[in-house]
Amino acid sequence: MKSYSSIPSPHFPSTSRTASTPQELARQLASTRRDFLRTAAGLALGSTLLGSSPLVRAALAPKKRKVVVITFGGGARDQETFAPEGQENIPHLMGELIPQSSFFSQVINKGILGHYVATASLATGVYESFNNFAAVPPANPTVFEYFRKDLKRPASDAWVVAPSNGFNRIGGSSHPSFGPSLGANVILPKHLLTAATATGTDYEHLLRDNYETPLYTPQLGGSEFELHQLESILKLSVDDFRTRARTLSSPDELSVYIVRQLMRQVAPSLLWITMHDIDIAHAGAYSLYIDGIRRTDRLCADIWKTIQTEPEYAGNTTLFILPDFGRDSDDDSGGNGFQHHRTGDALSRTTWMMALGAGIRQGMVFDRPLQPTDLVPTIGSILGFSASLAQGSPISELLQLS
Amino acid sequence: MIPSDLKPEQFISYPPEAHNLAANYVSALQRLPLSFVPSLLREVIDFDFKFPAERKALEKELANLAALSPQQVKEWFGPFEQIRISSQLESLDWVNAPALFVEQFSAHLWSTHQLDAFRAAATEYASRLQAVVPVEPPAMPRLGIAVVGQGVSTYDQPLFRKLRAHGTYYSHLTPENGLQQLLDAVAARAKAHPDPYAHWYVDGGEAAPHDPSLTCVSYHALEPARAALSSKLRVELQRPGMGPEALRTLLAQMRPADLGLGNAGDPVLDRFQLKLLTEGSGTQIFSTTFAQWAAREALRRAQPLTLLVRFAPRQRQKPMNELLSGNQTSVEFDFPGSLVDADLGAYYNWLNQQRLTGADHSSFVVWFEGHDQAVAIGPGLRGGTKSDSAGNLRQLLAWAS
Numbered sequence: 001m002k003s004y005s006s007i008p009s010p011h012f013p014s015t016s017r018t019a020s021t022p023q024e025l026a027r028q029l030a031s032t033r034r035d036f037l038r039t040a041a042g043l044a045l046g047s048t049l050l051g052s053s054p055l056v057r058a059a060l061a062p063k064k065r066k067v068v069v070i071t072f073g074g075g076a077r078d079q080e081t082f083a084p085e086g087q088e089n090i091p092h093l094m095g096e097l098i099p100q101s102s103f104f105s106q107v108i109n110k111g112i113l114g115h116y117v118a119t120a121s122l123a124t125g126v127y128e129s130f131n132n133f134a135a136v137p138p139a140n141p142t143v144f145e146y147f148r149k150d151l152k153r154p155a156s157d158a159w160v161v162a163p164s165n166g167f168n169r170i171g172g173s174s175h176p177s178f179g180p181s182l183g184a185n186v187i188l189p190k191h192l193l194t195a196a197t198a199t200g201t202d203y204e205h206l207l208r209d210n211y212e213t214p215l216y217t218p219q220l221g222g223s224e225f226e227l228h229q230l231e232s233i234l235k236l237s238v239d240d241f242r243t244r245a246r247t248l249s250s251p252d253e254l255s256v257y258i259v260r261q262l263m264r265q266v267a268p269s270l271l272w273i274t275m276h277d278i279d280i281a282h283a284g285a286y287s288l289y290i291d292g293i294r295r296t297d298r299l300c301a302d303i304w305k306t307i308q309t310e311p312e313y314a315g316n317t318t319l320f321i322l323p324d325f326g327r328d329s330d331d332d333s334g335g336n337g338f339q340h341h342r343t344g345d346a347l348s349r350t351t352w353m354m355a356l357g358a359g360i361r362q363g364m365v366f367d368r369p370l371q372p373t374d375l376v377p378t379i380g381s382i383l384g385f386s387a388s389l390a391q392g393s394p395i396s397e398l399l400q401l402s
Numbered sequence: 403m404i405p406s407d408l409k410p411e412q413f414i415s416y417p418p419e420a421h422n423l424a425a426n427y428v429s430a431l432q433r434l435p436l437s438f439v440p441s442l443l444r445e446v447i448d449f450d451f452k453f454p455a456e457r458k459a460l461e462k463e464l465a466n467l468a469a470l471s472p473q474q475v476k477e478w479f480g481p482f483e484q485i486r487i488s489s490q491l492e493s494l495d496w497v498n499a500p501a502l503f504v505e506q507f508s509a510h511l512w513s514t515h516q517l518d519a520f521r522a523a524a525t526e527y528a529s530r531l532q533a534v535v536p537v538e539p540p541a542m543p544r545l546g547i548a549v550v551g552q553g554v555s556t557y558d559q560p561l562f563r564k565l566r567a568h569g570t571y572y573s574h575l576t577p578e579n580g581l582q583q584l585l586d587a588v589a590a591r592a593k594a595h596p597d598p599y600a601h602w603y604v605d606g607g608e609a610a611p612h613d614p615s616l617t618c619v620s621y622h623a624l625e626p627a628r629a630a631l632s633s634k635l636r637v638e639l640q641r642p643g644m645g646p647e648a649l650r651t652l653l654a655q656m657r658p659a660d661l662g663l664g665n666a667g668d669p670v671l672d673r674f675q676l677k678l679l680t681e682g683s684g685t686q687i688f689s690t691t692f693a694q695w696a697a698r699e700a701l702r703r704a705q706p707l708t709l710l711v712r713f714a715p716r717q718r719q720k721p722m723n724e725l726l727s728g729n730q731t732s733v734e735f736d737f738p739g740s741l742v743d744a745d746l747g748a749y750y751n752w753l754n755q756q757r758l759t760g761a762d763h764s765s766f767v768v769w770f771e772g773h774d775q776a777v778a779i780g781p782g783l784r785g786g787t788k789s790d791s792a793g794n795l796r797q798l799l800a801w802a803s
């Protein structure tokens with residue numbers, strides 16, 4: 001369960017209350033994104049042009065199909081990203097990735113807005129309802145378990161790179177028919193770095209486990225990737241890892257470095273990366289939140305470039321980028337604007353998703369409402385497994401060419 | 403336990419005035435649903451430490467609840483009655499620990515997907531209450547002032563982008579002695595309407611000399627309290643079983659004396675400052691966050707007539723490579739980052755001021771400290787305009803009013 005005390009208070013003095021319903025607000029948000037994208041990037045509106053894009057990618061190379069999922073940083077709002085005033089913060093998404101993508105302007109999260117539980121919901125296709133701050137596995141099978149069980153894939157073919165200790169159980173569920181033995185390997189780069197640099201130096205200001213509960217680090221209790229596996233699996237010595245980390249400016253940069261090592265050394269078919277630098281917003285410093293968005297924008301482009309240049313991935317990989325949810329609106333008096341995601345208002349629930357790469361139409365915008373629970377069934381349709389217990393549905397607009 | 407079981411003697415552990423208030427209205431509370439009452443008691447239990455505006459609002463709300471007919475109670479609280487509550491929540495001691503109940507109730511609403519229904523119920527209730535018990539207009543038009551950019555010598559990015567749409571942008575001001583002029587103006591307003599907690603000065607650094615009639619909160623003055631809090635948390639986090647929920651409970655139970663507050667003879671302000679540090683996220687480490695949150699809470703709770711907030715530079719967030727280099731140096735400041743923080747903080751100050759009564763007549767000024775740029779918002783100024791008028795900060799306030 002989520003444990004925030006800032007539920008809407010009947011006793012909060014306010015004279016400024018919006019008359020719009022959450023549904024209307026969500027539609028307005030989507031409309032703003034769609035209009036902006038159409039004018040800024042020259043994209044086509046998918047609902048009217050479905051099947052007629054001249055930019056359809058050529059037939060796929062006969063290589064093993066791969067999927068990479070990036071969760072965009074732990075919540076960013078429209079006004080700092082896709083709204084006109086926010087576009088300066090996402091030059092790579094706008095200039096490089098969106099023109100190559102199918103963009104969904106209205107992804108509405110109806111679940112709990114805590115990062116671990118929301119990411120777990122993304123990974124299971126079911127709105128999970130466990131304690132966001134407890135190190136527990138999801139109750140429902142994850143995409144990794146469906147993938148490995150149905151397609152009989154080895155453990156080395158599904159990986160998660162995640163930001164904080166709280167995510168260490170996300171690789172496999174507690175479902176009796178599935179479970180961690182069918183799950184993904186989970187790497188927690190910050191945990192590894194802490195282990196590799198345990199010399200008493202005070203790094204806690206940066207290497208704090210997460211930003212939702214900055215004073216508290218959950219104990220690890222799963223089968224997380226350990227330091228000695230750096231050498232055996234990623235072909236990376238602890239010294240090299242430490243040296244490289246000294247050149248990087250943030251935990252997300254460290255995650256992307258690990259992702260590149262994974263792609264080169266292991267080349268998993270299903271790879272899930274959770275960013276979280278943006279969530280520094282919880283500390284209330286707007287400039288650091290903006291810095292986080294700009295960094296995440298750049299890192300998404302870096303991963304896309306890696307996908308295009310690594311022989312195991314080039315031409316046969318579909319990339320999904322989506323936030324787990326948004327952040328509170330400036331207009332909701334119960335919140336404090338960008339700082340948190342506690343009110344459950346429309347802005348904090350309404351996000352976007354882009355898909356690009358193998359089998360994806362380029363330059364398309366779709367504004368029908370989706371839910372984040374649709375992601376897992378869609379990946380299932382692309383890779384050829386059945387997400388039988390997921391609540392969502394495959395996104396038909398992405399399966400025309402797959 | 404459910405509200406219909408409430409008895410006056412159950413409030414015996416409340417502070418004196420809160421006890422009397424709750425006991426006087428126990429029959430009104432008995433008629434209300436459990437999804438509503440603890441959040442009201444969370445306000446009541448702090449009654450002795452509330453600002454005058456809060457006390458007045460709470461007394462009026464309770465009086466209104468007592469005056470509702472049985473049919474009106476059904477109409478007002480029907481949506482709250484629809485909220486499902488677990489037996490585990492019912493068994494909590496929500497009379498003596500209403501804040502703890504609200505925290506766990508919040509978790510329950512999220513996990514049972516009832517948050518939207520609760521939001522709708524809360525919004526409807528607030529609208530009904532506002533219609534029946536309107537908040538009094540302010541004794542004088544409100545004035546908000548934000549001073550941003552302390553220590554920034556040059557800045558080439560556009561400032562005040564969000565506020566410009568609502569007022570007039572000035573770029574030919576005379577900055578000399580500007581802060582003093584603003585503080586003098588605030589002091590003059592305090593003398594004109596000397597109500598308690600009606601005129602505030604929040605400083606994200608060390609407070610400048612100011613008139614003693616102002617209610618003053620500063621990041622610098624709270625440094626010992628921040629250090630004490632940090633020290634206590636380090637100890638508590640080592641205890642077995644300590645987790646986020648236990649930590650929040652611990653913070654909620656702290657008293658001003660636990661952090662060395664309480665020597666100024668103002669228990670209301672002491673409690674306010676304690677909550678800034680224990681309930682605010684980031685207020686302990688970033689002065690810009692502290693200033694913005696202090697302003698937000700002052701506006702929400704004390705509903706001041708005048709609020710001057712001076713943002714100060716916050717400590718720089720060191721990138722990972724610097725931290726890993728092991729060269730720990732003294733605290734450095736992030737001047738341009740702090741200006742960006744403060745620019746948005748000023749916008750939030752204005753938004754929060756506009757949520758109070760008298761918004762149509764209120765004024766707001768944001769000034770780039772030591773520079774010639776400012777935005778003024780007021781009844782006589784059109785939004786999205788620019789002015790080449792020259793003048794000092796005193797004149798800027800006059801244009802805004």
